[in-house]
Amino acid sequence: MHIIIIGCGRVGARLASLLSRAGHSVVIIDRAPGAFRRLDRSFKGAKIVGVGFDRKVLLDAGIDRADALATVSSGDNTNFVVASIAVEDYHVPRVVARIADPLRAEMYSRLGITTISATLWASARIHDLIVSPDLHNVLTVGSADVQLYEFEVPVRLVGRTVSQLTLPAEVSVVAITRKGRGFIPVLGSSFEPYDRLLVAAQTGSIGKLRAMLGLPD
Amino acid sequence: MPQLRVLIVGAGKLGRQTAKLLINAGNHVILVDKDPAALHEMKDILGDGAVSGDGCEPTVLEKAGIGQAQVVIAATGHDEDNLVVAELARRIFDVPRVIARVNRPENEWLFTPQRGVDVAFSPATLVAKMVEEVVDRGASPS
Known part of the structure; x- marks a missing residue:
C-alpha cells in the first residue's frame, strides 16, 4: 500500500517504521526537519518537510494514489483539516486522524472522520488494568x-x-x-x-x- | 439594515477592528479568543460579548451563543483553526452565513462552501491586489 503519514512525533515515527518494515511504500511529512531523527534506521520511505494541508506537499506525497493516510500531528485542528482533505478532495480509502481532545474526537466522528483519541483509549485501558x-x-x-x-x-x-x-x-x-x-x-x-x-x-x-x-x- | 448577531473568533487586530465597526453599525457582537489579554481592551464596548475560550471547541461556541448567531466570522491567524470554526459553525450549529479569513494565500483553495465557508477573504491577497493596481496606474498613465 502507499501510505502517507502527517506528523513525525513519537506516534508518527513509530507508525512509519512499522509500516515501512512491513514493506509498504510510506511518505512521512513534518514541518520541522529535525523531527525525522525519530525514524529508525530501517525506515526506507520518503520524508517531506512541509505543512500537512499544503496541496503541493500532499501531491508530492502522492495523495492522489494513496491507499491510506494517517494524520497524527500534535495539532487537533491540523489533523482534522488534513483528514477532511484526504476524504473529501482525494477520496483516500482509509483515513485516520489522531485527536487528543475526546470531545472534539466525537464531534469530528460526526463529521465523518475516523478518529483515534489517545486520551480516551489510554485512560480506558488503564482503568481496565486497575x-x-x-x-x-x-x-x-x-x-x-x-x-x-x-x-x-x-x-x-x-x-x-x-x-x-x-x-x-x-x-x-x-x-x-x-x-x-x-x-x-x-x-x-x-x-x-x-x-x-x-x-x-x-x-x-x-x-x-x-x-x-x-x-x- | 437590520441588527445582526455576529460571532467573531479571533481577537487579533482584524477581529477587534471588525468587531468595532459592526458594533458602531448597531449590531450585536460576540468576540471569542483564547487569550483574555486580547479581549481586555474590548471589554468596555463588548460587555458580555467578550468570551475567553478556544473558539475551535464546540462547547465554547455553544456557551458563547453561536446558536443565535446569523453570522460567524473565523478571523484567527491560523488557517486550520479558521477551517475548524467554519466547519463547526455550518455543520454542527447551522449558522446561516460563515465568513473566514485566509492567512496563507496557498490555502485559499480549502475555503469552500463544502467546508462551511460562504465567503473567504485573504488580507494578503487583497493588499497585494491593491498595490498591483496602484503600480499599474503608475506604469500606464491614462
Whole structure:
C-alpha cells in the first residue's frame, strides 16, 4: 500500500517504521526537519518537510494514489483539516486522524472522520488494568468504547445458558471455543466445563460483567 | 439594515477592528479568543460579548451563543483553526452565513462552501491586489 503519514512525533515515527518494515511504500511529512531523527534506521520511505494541508506537499506525497493516510500531528485542528482533505478532495480509502481532545474526537466522528483519541483509549485501558486486571482483554474497539475479553467459563455458569451472561447492548457472548472448535452461540446455548468464551462488553458495563462472573469489585 | 448577531473568533487586530465597526453599525457582537489579554481592551464596548475560550471547541461556541448567531466570522491567524470554526459553525450549529479569513494565500483553495465557508477573504491577497493596481496606474498613465 502507499501510505502517507502527517506528523513525525513519537506516534508518527513509530507508525512509519512499522509500516515501512512491513514493506509498504510510506511518505512521512513534518514541518520541522529535525523531527525525522525519530525514524529508525530501517525506515526506507520518503520524508517531506512541509505543512500537512499544503496541496503541493500532499501531491508530492502522492495523495492522489494513496491507499491510506494517517494524520497524527500534535495539532487537533491540523489533523482534522488534513483528514477532511484526504476524504473529501482525494477520496483516500482509509483515513485516520489522531485527536487528543475526546470531545472534539466525537464531534469530528460526526463529521465523518475516523478518529483515534489517545486520551480516551489510554485512560480506558488503564482503568481496565486497575479495576479488572484478572480479565484477559484481547481487543478494544473504537476509542476503547467496547472491550473484548477471553476467559474460561467460571464454574458457577457451567450448565447455565448464554442468556445468563447477556445484557442487551452492554454484554454479549461473541463466541465459544469447545474442545478446540469455535462457534457462535445463541441465547439458549448452555455452557459446558472448560468452554473458552469470547465476551464483548461496553467499557462502562465492565462492573456488571464482573458481577455476573462472580469476580470481586 | 437590520441588527445582526455576529460571532467573531479571533481577537487579533482584524477581529477587534471588525468587531468595532459592526458594533458602531448597531449590531450585536460576540468576540471569542483564547487569550483574555486580547479581549481586555474590548471589554468596555463588548460587555458580555467578550468570551475567553478556544473558539475551535464546540462547547465554547455553544456557551458563547453561536446558536443565535446569523453570522460567524473565523478571523484567527491560523488557517486550520479558521477551517475548524467554519466547519463547526455550518455543520454542527447551522449558522446561516460563515465568513473566514485566509492567512496563507496557498490555502485559499480549502475555503469552500463544502467546508462551511460562504465567503473567504485573504488580507494578503487583497493588499497585494491593491498595490498591483496602484503600480499599474503608475506604469500606464491614462
